[in-house]
Amino acid sequence: MKIGIVCYPTFGGSGVVATELGMALADKGHEVHFITYNQPVRLDFFTHNLHFHEVLMEEYPLFQYQPYELALSSKMVEVVEKHQLEVLHVHYAIPHAYAAYMAKKMLQEKDINIKVVTTLHGTDITLVGSHPTYKTAVEFSINNSDVVTTVSKSLKEDTLRLFNIKKDIKVVYNFIDTEKYDRAHDTECNRIAIAKPEEKILTHVSNFRPVKRTHEVIEIFAKVNKEVPSKLLMVGDGPERFKAEKLAKDLGVAKDVIFLGSSNEVAKILCYSDVFLLPSETESFGLAALEAMAAGTAVISTDAGGLPEVNIHGETGFLSAVGDVVDMAKNTLTILKNEDTLAQFKINAKAHTKLFSLDNILPVYEDLYKSCSVTV
Ligand code: GMT
Numbered sequence: 001m002k003i004g005i006v007c008y009p010t011f012g013g014s015g016v017v018a019t020e021l022g023m024a025l026a027d028k029g030h031e032v033h034f035i036t037y038n039q040p041v042r043l044d045f046f047t048h049n050l051h052f053h054e055v056l057m058e059e060y061p062l063f064q065y066q067p068y069e070l071a072l073s074s075k076m077v078e079v080v081e082k083h084q085l086e087v088l089h090v091h092y093a094i095p096h097a098y099a100a101y102m103a104k105k106m107l108q109e110k111d112i113n114i115k116v117v118t119t120l121h122g123t124d125i126t127l128v129g130s131h132p133t134y135k136t137a138v139e140f141s142i143n144n145s146d147v148v149t150t151v152s153k154s155l156k157e158d159t160l161r162l163f164n165i166k167k168d169i170k171v172v173y174n175f176i177d178t179e180k181y182d183r184a185h186d187t188e189c190n191r192i193a194i195a196k197p198e199e200k201i202l203t204h205v206s207n208f209r210p211v212k213r214t215h216e217v218i219e220i221f222a223k224v225n226k227e228v229p230s231k232l233l234m235v236g237d238g239p240e241r242f243k244a245e246k247l248a249k250d251l252g253v254a255k256d257v258i259f260l261g262s263s264n265e266v267a268k269i270l271c272y273s274d275v276f277l278l279p280s281e282t283e284s285f286g287l288a289a290l291e292a293m294a295a296g297t298a299v300i301s302t303d304a305g306g307l308p309e310v311n312i313h314g315e316t317g318f319l320s321a322v323g324d325v326v327d328m329a330k331n332t333l334t335i336l337k338n339e340d341t342l343a344q345f346k347i348n349a350k351a352h353t354k355l356f357s358l359d360n361i362l363p364v365y366e367d368l369y370k371s372c373s374v375t376v
Pocket of ligand 1: 014209285
């Protein structure tokens with residue numbers, strides 16, 4: 001099929017999922033066209049089936065805010081028409097679903113019937129989308145998509161609770177290429193470069209937004225580090241990073257906390273890790289946790305949103321109430337203090353990721369594309 005994918009090109013989970021999906025579809029022989037303002041960070045042009053169309057913006061002194069939706073919907077029309085796309089799959093409702101609706105309407109004027117699949121990822125519903133500033137347009141564009149999916153059952157429930165939805169919503173879990181994490185383990189994992197043999201390694205990966213509660217990652221680590229020799233890898237960048245770095249100094253653990261910044265090598269970094277920390281306030285799914293589990297890492301997280309669907313309490317890691325730093329530290333120590341327990345949690349975590357494998361999820365999206373393009 002000929003598929004357009006619209007996403008944020010950054011390190012955020014929705015962009016990562018969209019990019020991995022597009023590359024996997026291209027690998028299976030579909031023609032895939034990414035439409036966004038920059039080349040997606042994880043996009044690797046390994047096949048001639050992959051194309052990238054940059055959405056360009058024109059500056060004008062009158063604009064306080066540049067009208068990205070207009071430029072995006074115009075670009076969608078151009079690409080659909082030129083390459084005869086059958087489906088536009090938009091990731092993250094704001095503003096992609098709205099821009100896709102406009103593109104669909106403009107294409108109808110040219111007798112072209114493009115189908116729109118909208119995947120809701122999380123904050124486009126829970127934090128930003130349901131805010132009165134955006135809610136009307138987000139609700140409208142969800143209801144006017146041909147197919148709507150959410151990345152967890154929890155996000156589906158949130159969507160139905162927060163909006164007046166007249167469409168069926170399908171849950172299609174996020175996925176990962178599990179083999180990528182096996183390869184990193186087999187060929188590139190040089191643990192000694194990060195920690196001494198007796199030290200455990202804890203990891204956190206995020207965009208350091210307030211919702212991730214990165215200060216609590218440092219607080220948990222400070223408690224753990226008092227009892228177990230350990231290092232903490234902080235991967236990513238964002239508004240809370242400075243606060244986290246300062247807290248590490250204030251709590252006297254700065255020498256054991258390594259801030260790596262944003263990275264394209266997450267699989268390689270995770271191969272060092274024993275425990276992954278994710279104390280998020282809300283999390284529709286927790287792709288970062290799933291990536292850690294695929295690398296054989298136990299997960300200490302909150303029980304917010306879709307996290308209990310990914311991290312199984314007492315099996316792949318532990319869940320705690322949001323803000324319960326003491327419980328998260330205690331659970332981390334339970335795993336780290338006993339080598340057999342640690343080994344078992346790592347095995348369980350990796351095994352659970354099979355449910356979210358590329359092989360399981362890719363055909364679900366292909367079926368959705370096919371089903372909507374034949375119901376013309
Ligand atoms: O977590 C973020 O801040 C990024 C955000 C995004 O849209 O890129 O992530 C959301 O989508 C991811 C992929 O589906 C999910 O794994 C994350 O849980 C979700 N984030 C939140 O719900 C806070």
